[in-house]
Amino acid sequence: MSREISLAEVKKHNKANDLWVVIEDKVYDLTKFKQEHPGGEDSLISVAGRNGTREFLDVGHSQEAREIMKKFLIGNLAAADIKKKGAVG
Numbered sequence: 001m002s003r004e005i006s007l008a009e010v011k012k013h014n015k016a017n018d019l020w021v022v023i024e025d026k027v028y029d030l031t032k033f034k035q036e037h038p039g040g041e042d043s044l045i046s047v048a049g050r051n052g053t054r055e056f057l058d059v060g061h062s063q064e065a066r067e068i069m070k071k072f073l074i075g076n077l078a079a080a081d082i083k084k085k086g087a088v089g
């Protein structure tokens, strides 16, 4: 199964060329996806290294987007960090 990744670890990957994002308690490495993202690179860079769930949901992404994102899943957010839900990563 996929590994557990802490928010502290996610925060280290906060650059365009090393871009991890938390969406709905799952961690995605979007470094390679950003050039293909129909919503542009900048939107992904703006949430690099943090929780981008709100931004992702605000767009109202399609089912197709949900399929694509599976390819970039690298792990689950660590249980200890999931409890801090309201917090902005």
Ligand code: HEM
Residues within 6 Å of the ligand: 021, 028, 030, 037, 038, 039, 040, 043, 044, 046, 047, 052, 055, 056, 059, 060, 061, 062, 063, 064, 065, 066, 068, 069, 072
């Ligand atoms: C793995 C994560 C993501 C995937 C696979 C993804 C994929 C897509 C796809 C396929 C579209 C085209 C429209 C659709 O099918 O819904 C899209 C549009 C868009 N996405 Fe993402 N996206 C991701 C994350 C994000 C995040 C985190 C943000 C914001 C920070 C974002 C912002 C946008 C915007 C602004 C659009 C354009 C909407 C429009 O043209 O009206 N996306 N994305």
